[in-house]
Amino acid sequence: MLAVDGWPARLGRLFCPPRCPVCHEQAGEHDGLCPACAAALPWNRCACRCCALPLPFAAEPDPAPASAGPACGACLRRPPPLHAVHAAFVYGFPVDRLLPRFKFHHDLAAGRLLARWMARSLATAARPEALIALPLHRARLRTRGYDQALELARPLARALALPLLEGSLRRTRATAPQSRLQAQARRRNLRDAFAVSDPARLPAHVTLVDDVMTTGATLHAAAKALRRAGVRRVDAWVCARTP
Numbered sequence: 001m002l003a004v005d006g007w008p009a010r011l012g013r014l015f016c017p018p019r020c021p022v023c024h025e026q027a028g029e030h031d032g033l034c035p036a037c038a039a040a041l042p043w044n045r046c047a048c049r050c051c052a053l054p055l056p057f058a059a060e061p062d063p064a065p066a067s068a069g070p071a072c073g074a075c076l077r078r079p080p081p082l083h084a085v086h087a088a089f090v091y092g093f094p095v096d097r098l099l100p101r102f103k104f105h106h107d108l109a110a111g112r113l114l115a116r117w118m119a120r121s122l123a124t125a126a127r128p129e130a131l132i133a134l135p136l137h138r139a140r141l142r143t144r145g146y147d148q149a150l151e152l153a154r155p156l157a158r159a160l161a162l163p164l165l166e167g168s169l170r171r172t173r174a175t176a177p178q179s180r181l182q183a184q185a186r187r188r189n190l191r192d193a194f195a196v197s198d199p200a201r202l203p204a205h206v207t208l209v210d211d212v213m214t215t216g217a218t219l220h221a222a223a224k225a226l227r228r229a230g231v232r233r234v235d236a237w238v239c240a241r242t243p
Helices: 008-015 033-039 073-078 095-104 108-121 138-144 148-160 184-190 217-228
Strands: 083-089 128-131 169-173 194-196 205-213 233-241
Touching: 073 128, 083 108, 095 108, 095 148, 095 205, 095 233, 108 233, 128 148, 148 205, 169 217, 194 217, 205 217, 217 233
Parallel strands: 083 233, 128 205, 205 233
Antiparallel strands: 169 194
């Protein structure tokens, strides 16, 4: 697995074997989980190339090149503003235990573990010219104290040797929490919610990084802002995709 933490953390694991953050049994070095929880990881191995929606293994690919993978019916009918989306996991056990702790309860160690798994799952993904973490509005950042997408993007950028463009995309207004809204309301909620700070700084191909993708409305709104600023290709890498 690609290393996303530093030598102090590795030295600490040598003298104090880690415990599984889910069940507290002794964890292995490879996944950071006990063998049982590691075996349960819901890797998203067969998914729509445009929205990362999990697909049945029997799904027939569309006429696109085989290397691109299949697309779901919704994305074939209405192509999204994202060129490609990669989700490391389907949102399920044990990821569904770790992501809320990371996102809402200041468990940054869980975030580093999730970033390690994301880096592992991205071994064959197309490399962008830069990463951009999906930003929080400054009001929510003050309340939470950290941006969970940025906490994933920083170790990913180190592990994959990619530039991370901090501050290049910003939220222009505080929006209602997406988890409380239905799909159509989510799109309205995010209309013109993002702006690019310095278009000249942006390369032609960037990848947005976020923790969870549900309907994709937030990522789509951010991608549209980047496309309007002149970015030709916008991808997304997320930790988990809800089915």
